[in-house]
Amino acid sequence: MKIATILGTRPEIIKLSPLIPLLDKEFEQVLIHTGQHYSYTMDEIFFEDLKLRDCDYTLNVGSGTHAQQTGKMIMKLEEVLLNEKPDVVLVQGDTNSTFAGAITASKLQIKVVHVEAGCRSFDRKMPEEINRTLVDHCSDFLFAPDKKAFNNLVAEGVPREKIYLVGNTSIDACLRAMKLFNQDKLNDFSLEKENYALLTIHRQENTGHEKLKEILNAINTITDRLKVVFPVHLRTKNIIDEYEIQINDNLILTDPLGYKDFMGLLANSKFVMTDSGGVQEEAAVLNVPCLILRDNTEWMSYVELGKNMLLGTDQRKIAEYVVDLLNNEGKLDDMKQIKAYIKEGASENIISILKTELIFKQ
Incomplete structure (x- = not known):
C-alpha cells in the first residue's frame, strides 16, 4: 500500500x-x-x-x-x-x-x-x-x-x-519537541522565565504595511512594561524595513527560529500574542496564555474554554487589554487554571x- x-x-x-x-x-x-x-x-x-x-x-x-x-x-x-x-x-x-x-x-x-x-x-x-x-x-x-x-x-x-x-497531531509534535529544547536559548536573548512575552505575525491580512504598523504600535506600548520577543517572518521583516516601522528597544526582533527553540521560548513566556493557528494549539498544550491577533479563529474550542482569547487587530484595544492583563496578573493565572483537553x-x-x-x- x-x-x-x-x-x-x-x-x-x-x-x-x-x-x-x-x-x-x-x-x-x-x-x-x-x-x-x-x-x-x-x-x-x-x-x-x-x-x-x-x-x-x-x-x-x-x-x-x-x-x-x-x-x-x-x-x-x-x-x-x-x-x-x-x-x-x-x-x-x-x-x-x-x-x-x-x-x-x-x-x-x-x-x-x-x-x-x-x-x-x-x-x-x-x-x-x-x-x-x-x-x-x-x-x-x-x-x-x-x-x-x-x-x-x-x-x-x-x-x-x-x-x-x-x-490533534500538534499535541504529539509539541510534546516531542519540548524534550529537545536547550534551556540555554533563554540566555541568548537575556531572558528569564515568564519575564517576557512572545509575538508572531505572518498572516496576509495582518502584514499590509498599515495594519502591521498599527499592531506593532500597540506592541511598542506594551514593551514599556515587558520585553517582547518577535521571531520575524521574512515577508514581515521586509515590510518593517521598507516602511520604516518603528520598533522599540524592548521589542526584540530575531530571525525565524527552529521548532524546538521556538517551543522552548513559548513554554517559558508569560504569554504569547499571535495570528498563527498552530501557535494557538501549541500554547494550549504548554499551558501558556494565548492572545490572538485576529477577529476570528479556526480554533474556537480553546477560546470558548477561556484558554485562549481573541484580541482583534485594533491598536487601542490590543494595548489596553494587554496593559490590563499586566496590571491584573490574576487574569493570566485564571487562563492557566483552565484545563484544555490535551491528549497524545x-x-x-x-x-x-x-x-x-x-x-x-x-
Missing part, C-alpha cells in the same frame, strides 16, 4: 512530524515537498530539528500569487502522482500545498486523506478558510482534531462514515484507522 504525503510549509512539517516516521514504518510512503516554503529558516531547519528524513521529491514551486503558486503545484504534482501511482494521498491543514495536493489527487481518482479536517473560522476572506473547506469536500478520510471540527463537517453534509475523531496519540490513531481501512478491508 503506497501513500504519497504532500507538504510545503513550516506548519505542515511540524504537524506531520510525528506521523511521517509511522507512515514509513507501516506503508510505502512517498514524501513530496512542494517548495511553498523554501528558505533554510522556514523549511530545512525543521527537518533537522524534528529529525525527519529527506523528501523523495522537492518541486521548488517558490512564491507567486495564489493562482500562480497553486497552478504550478498542480501541474508538478500531477506528473509525480502519475509516475508514482499511490493508492492514497495524505495532506494536512489549509495551505496552498494542501489544496493543490487534494485537488490533484481527486482529479486522478486517488483517495484523499485530510489531517486536521473540519476546522473553520467562518471567514471566507481568509485564503486558508477556502483551502480547508474545499479540501474537506474532496477527501475520503477526514481526520478531525476535536468535536467542534467533527460537528462542522457533519453540519456541512459530509457523510459521517468518512469522518474520524482522532485528536493522534498520530497512532490515524495509522490504526488507515491500516484498518486500506489494508484489512481490501
Whole structure:
C-alpha cells in the first residue's frame, strides 16, 4: 500500500512530524515537498530539528500569487502522482500545498486523506478558510482534531462514515519537541522565565504595511512594561524595513527560529500574542496564555474554554487589554487554571484507522 504525503510549509512539517516516521514504518510512503516554503529558516531547519528524513521529491514551486503558486503545484504534482501511482494521498491543514495536493489527487481518482479536517473560522476572506473547506469536500478520510471540527463537517453534509475523531497531531509534535529544547536559548536573548512575552505575525491580512504598523504600535506600548520577543517572518521583516516601522528597544526582533527553540521560548513566556493557528494549539498544550491577533479563529474550542482569547487587530484595544492583563496578573493565572483537553496519540490513531481501512478491508 503506497501513500504519497504532500507538504510545503513550516506548519505542515511540524504537524506531520510525528506521523511521517509511522507512515514509513507501516506503508510505502512517498514524501513530496512542494517548495511553498523554501528558505533554510522556514523549511530545512525543521527537518533537522524534528529529525525527519529527506523528501523523495522537492518541486521548488517558490512564491507567486495564489493562482500562480497553486497552478504550478498542480501541474508538478500531477506528473509525480502519475509516475508514482499511490493508492492514497495524505495532506494536512489549509495551505496552498494542501489544496493543490487534494485537488490533484481527486482529479486522478486517488483517495484523499485530510489531517486536521473540519476546522473553520467562518471567514471566507481568509485564503486558508477556502483551502480547508474545499479540501474537506474532496477527501475520503477526514481526520478531525476535536468535536467542534467533527460537528462542522457533519453540519456541512459530509457523510459521517468518512469522518474520524482522532485528536490533534500538534499535541504529539509539541510534546516531542519540548524534550529537545536547550534551556540555554533563554540566555541568548537575556531572558528569564515568564519575564517576557512572545509575538508572531505572518498572516496576509495582518502584514499590509498599515495594519502591521498599527499592531506593532500597540506592541511598542506594551514593551514599556515587558520585553517582547518577535521571531520575524521574512515577508514581515521586509515590510518593517521598507516602511520604516518603528520598533522599540524592548521589542526584540530575531530571525525565524527552529521548532524546538521556538517551543522552548513559548513554554517559558508569560504569554504569547499571535495570528498563527498552530501557535494557538501549541500554547494550549504548554499551558501558556494565548492572545490572538485576529477577529476570528479556526480554533474556537480553546477560546470558548477561556484558554485562549481573541484580541482583534485594533491598536487601542490590543494595548489596553494587554496593559490590563499586566496590571491584573490574576487574569493570566485564571487562563492557566483552565484545563484544555490535551491528549497524545493522534498520530497512532490515524495509522490504526488507515491500516484498518486500506489494508484489512481490501
